[in-house]
Amino acid sequence: MKKNLFSTKLLLIISFALLVFSCKDDDEVTGTQRYKEPPVLLSSIPATGGTVSFADNSIRLIFDREVTVVDLGMVSVNNAIISGSSISGDTLIFTLDGIDEKTQYTLTIAKGAIKGVPGLLNQEDITVSFNTGEAPALTKTLVTPNASAQAKNVFNFLLENYRNKIISGSMARVNWNTDEADRVYRWTGKYPAINTFDFVHLYASPASWIDYSNTTVAENWWNNKGLVSIMWHWNVPIEGTSNFGFYYTGKNNGEGETSFDITKAVQDGTDENKIIKADLDKVATHLLALQAKGIPVIWRPLHEAAGGWFWWGAKDANSYKALWILMFDTFKAKGINNLIWVWTTETNDNSWYPGDAYVDIIGRDIYNKKDAAAIYKEYLSIRKTYPGKMVTLSECGNVANISQQWSANAKWSWYMPWYDYNATDESEHSHATKAFWTDAFASDKVITRDQMPSLK
Template identity: 35%
Template sequence: MKPYKYILAAAALTLGVSLTGCNDDDDLIFPDVPETPTGDVKVVASSVVDGAVVNAADVETIYLNYDGIVSLNPAAHITLNGTSLWAETTDGGLLLHVELQPATAYTLDVPATAVIANKGNSYAQPFSVTFATASDASAADYLTTLSNPSASTQARKVYDFLLAQNGKRILSGAMANVNLNNDFADWVYGTGYAYPAVTGYDFININDSWIDYNDISAPLSQWNKNGLVNYMWHWQAPTDEAAYRAGDTSRYGFYAPGASEQSTEFDIREALKSGTWQNEFIINDIDKVAAVLRKLADAGVPVIWRPLHEAAGSYEYNNPWFWWGRYGEEATKELWKLMYDRLVNYHGLNNLIWVWTAQYSEGYEANMAGGYPGNEYVDIVGVDLYEDNNDAQPGAYQAALAMTGGKRMVALSETGALEMPADCIAKGANWSWFMLWYTYDIANKGLTTDDFGNTAELIRQVMQSPFVINREQMPSLK
């Protein structure tokens, strides 16, 4: 150690003067600071706010404005992602010099002993801010209108809100249990201390009597509290005409043969032919769903509508799971357009935001794009991902975005292991929302970790991220 540096450091500490110009400080050891109370002086403004997404090239300094006179304590360090910063005092605060990289999440930490206030009589209060830098990739040129030119005011407001948040914040979401309630959302609230901004429901049992889908109290409660409503459809179809005529739902299924015991021989090719019993069935079922969607429309509730999900089945596009994807992408696209026409043009349902769900696996991007119905029939693209890690999945995001020509937003329409929001934003995986798939009856089981390994701590970390919007932060879009 160089003795003169020790003496200079001690003098600086005594006089409340900052040392910021020393370049050779690797071997500089500062004395311990005596116990000093933390006072009332605090940061009242920061040039980078919590949760901000900034361009790396635009930020060379971060300014912290304090409500009192401050100086730097050379025995403590202000850090950015754990690395000490060059800091200097200015009129009213501190100027921190930074070198930011694109597509990176940052945490600025000013510890309790780093800033001296009240002429050395106390420390300023600690301060931290989390922000991210944007990816270098150019922003997508999204279509600013929905596919339905007659879309309701509420549907347009939801879409506009999602556009405004894209690349800045990700909406939280949770899928409801199949018995049409908000129990899983309540569990997420109890675990993550916030309600999901989006709650998903499923028409899976529309042909059974044990669920009354005309009871819209669960989605209506979500909407009335400023949350968004999502419906999907595990569409169960009869395995033969006898099951259809008898209404024998024990012989209905949504899986293609061989994919599960709950399978069906229902043939989408026949369903697309006018005059067949299969065509009669799909029209009747679409009309049943339309009746519920009409009730929601009459109540002023826009619906993020996601039917015919995961049509490709296998992520390698060689083993369809569901009957609507069993005979190839062209039949699925034709069914999508038939449903679109029936709901929008025949039933006049203008409260729908149409979400197409794609499957992603690296190397199969062309297959992914080949199944897309087109921007004129789709408002948002969803990707269902069940990975064994918490990565942002930027490859899946970029592939889905490219599929639309960069014109439609992309959502993480189903997920298991939760992705880290700051990492998503930093890597340019600008998911519109994420939808955590439910763990059945988790609340009654008293569990704090779900079926995908998401612990209470991790769920809390995600839900409380400054890059996430929960229902509590949602504006009224009515």
């Protein structure tokens, strides 16, 4: 009896051992097999043939095991850029730059670009195709309550042409003139459609050399079907002197610098606040004078704030936004209704944005950038951040030709090169050469003043 019991136990032990070794062999075979196979794509987000928002900028690929990227340069997507990759377990994530609306894209991972862990390099191309949907609808109403008929006409004109054509613009030679536009006319036989003026010398007006109360130059431009734009390099007193400046201390090599404190300027009752309110009253007088003559204004104040080089951007975002809203509310209380409000982004500065209720158009100032694809990348990033707003090249200088930018899909509402104070008709222009303007006006996508309708 004991012998039989011993035999039975022995058989059980042997059977268990055989089972264990059999399973081990199976595991070893399976593992060996995996080492001999390339990774297999199981699914993707978006799925092949799917449609995603044009604001999406990543694609996720789920494999049957962990993978590594051997050569990111062997991964591509048509009409866009692979800017990075990351791995989370069996999921490979690619970050895409340049994804636009209503476009079909195909991500291609070339043979040998990725490797399974464990496993081999991918032995054939892996592709995922997807489509992007339309961008969200643009805001069709101005933020100014009871906007004037002329302001509405201009805004609707901008909306109608946005991403279909680009409107040409020029900057005054410092303040209250059309000198740059006149030079462009002498070069090309055509005027830009927009002329931008600057209240930079508000503190000195009226004077023999500057008088903003004389609106003849703006009237003539508007009466010739041109659009009037005004910006404001806001000069304030420089402490301990009789001079004025708009650069913050330490931002312009000592020239025109002020330590004027915006955090105090937005506090009722401070000396800084009194200066601000007096200037707003003065500007309001000039804007109301234009309004009385039926002239709408594309208004771009407090620009490039997040850069920190102007006093209005030298402190914090909340103080800046408070100043913007103070200006907006002051003008509203005075009955100013002829403005189209343009806010200028430095990109990645959404915390400085005053809000959709206070801004009609988003501007971007770009200098010394000849790469049209890089400019398009900025344009698209802004569109995605502020999808309900038109985007414009509010200032530029020494950039890719407008035809190149348009071909790269940087379809700004308008463009405006900065002035060159010392330029002549014969000399090179530091921001926009004769060749730049000739190229722009040769395009049927560029609107010049002679092509403008009456928007009165």
